Amino acid sequence: MIEFKQASDYYQSLKPQEKESLAANIAESLMFEEEDIIKTILSYFKQVDETLEKILRQRLYF
16 A cells, blocks of 8 residues: 555565564564554554564464
């Protein structure tokens, strides 16, 4: 989607270690949120990058 293009382009420009650090930071920030909020946020990250969304799901045990 066009709304997520800038975020997607930025994520794609990151090095693998930077992507890993970003995913770790996001997962840590979300771990105590309510399930419905996490699901909504994960759907947004899926539009940025499907791999990022999968990594976050694994880290959050979703």
